[in-house]
Amino acid sequence: MDKPIRSANEAAEQIVRWSDEQNISICFDKAGKMKSCPIGSSGACCSNCHVGPCRLIGSNAEEEATGVCGASLPSIVARNFLRKVVSGTAAHSDHARDMAFTLLAVATGEAKDFRIADEHKLFKMADILEINHQGRDVMEVAKDVATTLIDDFGRQRGEINYLKRAPQKTQERWKKWGVIPRGVDREVCEGMHRTHMGVDHDPDNLLLNAVKVALADGWAGSMISTDISDVLFGTPHPMRGKAGFGMFKDDEVNIVVHGHEPTLAEMIVLMADDPEMQEYARSKGAAGINLGGMCCTANEILMRHGIPTAGGFTNQELAILTGKVDAMTVDVQCIMPALVKLSERFHTKVVTTSDKAKFTGATHVGYEEHRAAEIAKEIIKLAVDNFPNRKKNGYTATDQQDLVAGFSQEYIEYMQGGRMRASFRPLNDAIQVGRIRGVVGLAGCDNPRVPAQGLHRYLAKEFIKSDVLVVSTGCGSHACQAAGYMTPEMALEHAGPGLKEVCEAIGIPPILPLGSCVDNSRILTILTAMAAEGGLSEEIGGMPGVGIAPEWMSEKALAIGTYFAASGVPVIFGGESPVGASNEVTRIMSETWYERFKGAFHFEPDPEKIFDMALKYIDAARDALKL
Numbered sequence: 001m002d003k004p005i006r007s008a009n010e011a012a013e014q015i016v017r018w019s020d021e022q023n024i025s026i027c028f029d030k031a032g033k034m035k036s037c038p039i040g041s042s043g044a045c046c047s048n049c050h051v052g053p054c055r056l057i058g059s060n061a062e063e064e065a066t067g068v069c070g071a072s073l074p075s076i077v078a079r080n081f082l083r084k085v086v087s088g089t090a091a092h093s094d095h096a097r098d099m100a101f102t103l104l105a106v107a108t109g110e111a112k113d114f115r116i117a118d119e120h121k122l123f124k125m126a127d128i129l130e131i132n133h134q135g136r137d138v139m140e141v142a143k144d145v146a147t148t149l150i151d152d153f154g155r156q157r158g159e160i161n162y163l164k165r166a167p168q169k170t171q172e173r174w175k176k177w178g179v180i181p182r183g184v185d186r187e188v189c190e191g192m193h194r195t196h197m198g199v200d201h202d203p204d205n206l207l208l209n210a211v212k213v214a215l216a217d218g219w220a221g222s223m224i225s226t227d228i229s230d231v232l233f234g235t236p237h238p239m240r241g242k243a244g245f246g247m248f249k250d251d252e253v254n255i256v257v258h259g260h261e262p263t264l265a266e267m268i269v270l271m272a273d274d275p276e277m278q279e280y281a282r283s284k285g286a287a288g289i290n291l292g293g294m295c296c297t298a299n300e301i302l303m304r305h306g307i308p309t310a311g312g313f314t315n316q317e318l319a320i321l322t323g324k325v326d327a328m329t330v331d332v333q334c335i336m337p338a339l340v341k342l343s344e345r346f347h348t349k350v351v352t353t354s355d356k357a358k359f360t361g362a363t364h365v366g367y368e369e370h371r372a373a374e375i376a377k378e379i380i381k382l383a384v385d386n387f388p389n390r391k392k393n394g395y396t397a398t399d400q401q402d403l404v405a406g407f408s409q410e411y412i413e414y415m416q417g418g419r420m421r422a423s424f425r426p427l428n429d430a431i432q433v434g435r436i437r438g439v440v441g442l443a444g445c446d447n448p449r450v451p452a453q454g455l456h457r458y459l460a461k462e463f464i465k466s467d468v469l470v471v472s473t474g475c476g477s478h479a480c481q482a483a484g485y486m487t488p489e490m491a492l493e494h495a496g497p498g499l500k501e502v503c504e505a506i507g508i509p510p511i512l513p514l515g516s517c518v519d520n521s522r523i524l525t526i527l528t529a530m531a532a533e534g535g536l537s538e539e540i541g542g543m544p545g546v547g548i549a550p551e552w553m554s555e556k557a558l559a560i561g562t563y564f565a566a567s568g569v570p571v572i573f574g575g576e577s578p579v580g581a582s583n584e585v586t587r588i589m590s591e592t593w594y595e596r597f598k599g600a601f602h603f604e605p606d607p608e609k610i611f612d613m614a615l616k617y618i619d620a621a622r623d624a625l626k627l
């Protein structure tokens with residue numbers, strides 16, 4: 001019997017099939033063999049104390065089942081959800097903290113290999129933070145901006161700085177429901193406390209806390225990461241690039257930069273062009289050094305340098321299976337521990353670079369920001385030294401798709417009116433007159449439990465056909481890039497007539513990649529700018545926009561979905577619901593949150609239903625706005 005399709009990315013699927021022939025077990029094969037636990041996956045298992053784990057099952061579980069301590073199913077489901085949001089928020093925010101300390105180290109001269117790449121953006125941040133920058137030394141301003149943002153992590157009272165960027169009405173909703181986050185660490189800590197055995201048992205109260213923690217992610221952790229990355233490495237603007245495994249070269253040293261924090265990745269990009277490194281590569285018989293990105297790091301270096309992307313989450317093992325990767329550097333988040341064992345069959349060196357994330361059997365080169373260039377060179381040399389060890393025992397893939405990446409809020413504003421008249425007016429107008437029906441954010445992971453990347457592809461195509469502009473982030477972008485959807489030509493061939501007209505007039509693809517997962521914060525600031533422009537909703541809630549993560553798998557995705565819902569965006573996630581065991585929790589997140597925040601959080605595994613539900617939200621918002 002033919003095996004079902006594991007990846008909708010044709011090149012990826014061929015490598016998966018080859019791995020079957022070679023008896024190499026990778027995530028697709030493991031997902032087929034190991035079904036997810038139905039009790040845990042729906043949120044009905046409580047393992048927060050060692051009297052349990054307690055599994056709350058049965059036909060009347062919602063009303064009658066309890067854990068040994070008496071915890072009800074809704075409180076256990078809400079507690080489990082809150083813990084996941086806390087973890088996702090912690091991940092993004094710890095990344096942001098590192099970025100803020102890097103900015104401080106650059107400002108004080110300790111991180112001498114970095115510079116301020118975008119002063120204009122730094123001054124914009126200073127304005128938002130009410131820091132004077134007129135006539136001041138740039139590094140002094142950078143120091144004040146970094147210090148002010150670092151305060152967002154440890155603040156005990158008051159509120160997170162960037163919340164004031166949100167539309168007034170959105171802020172009022174947060175105040176009314178008591179979900180204003182004080183400091184990131186305080187909210188993460190309190191969320192963990194509330195979910196400890198015997199603390200918060202009211203599902204609505206637990207879920208309001210999830211909202212509060214998640215707002216700290218969206219409007220602090222993620223937004224700080226985005227802004228500081230732009231300041232240090234440049235605010236993205238469109239550039240052409242390539243996606244696909246065909247990026248690996250036979251005669252060059254291939255290095256894949258995988259993970260999330262852009263700092264070391266940026267330095268590896270710079271040092272790969274260093275004449276000393278090029279000469280070193282030649283001395284080992286290579287024609288040069290070829291870099292590729294993986295997961296969110298790929299988005300970061302693609303949109304700023306045009307470095308080719310080897311794809312997202314489910315592509316990471318496949319890259320090693322090509323046998324052409326001389327080194328894969330990894331830092332934090334979404335890195336499969338399976339990489340190390342897999343790499344032993346080939347010649348690839350897996351290099352861990354964060355002291356927070358070590359993998360047994362990997363080579364560790366700990367990153368230190370005051371020695372960034374030196375460490376980047378050390379890693380490149382290690383890859384070069386490994387080049388002669390290639391065994392030529394991998395799968396040769398040739399796929400490469402053209403793409404355009406690098407759409408920031410700043411560029412989208414600029415492209416609608418030039419430097420002097422940058423605005424969101426044309427986009428708002430296009431929505432008002434119906435040329436663009438609405439906007440969908442296609443975000444989140446790809447997942448080996450569905451034909452990977454397939455749900456992204458299906459939805460992206462259907463939305464643009466229906467005149468819905470798509471903005472994408474994270475592995476959603478990778479899925480569309482590998483499919484060849486991110487070119488202006490895609491609009492001509494597949495977009496509905498209204499969207500096509502707008503794309504042609506501005507010269508953009510119908511799907512705009514906004515960057516990595518922390519760059520979902522760009523969607524928040526874009527929606528805020530659209531609200532300020534007038535003619536649509538005056539708050540984020542009520543805009544004809546929907547957030548979708550059809551193949552999500554990480555806790556970060558749940559934090560993102562929650563901060564979007566809390567900011568006023570209806571959100572639909574695919575797959576089985578992690579709160580599906582409780583009707584009450586499902587109702588609070590889909591209905592009560594809609595009443596309170598104008599956003600909602602749904603889980604729906606059927607992609608056609610996701611599509612219909614999203615269009616219903618968009619059309620209902622248009623009706624309410626009388627468009």
Ligand code: BF8
Pocket residue numbers: 260295296312313333334443444445446473474475476516517518553554556557
């Ligand atoms: O943060 S989309 S698999 S790579 S979690 Fe991870 Fe999901 Fe990809 Fe980046 Ni985001």
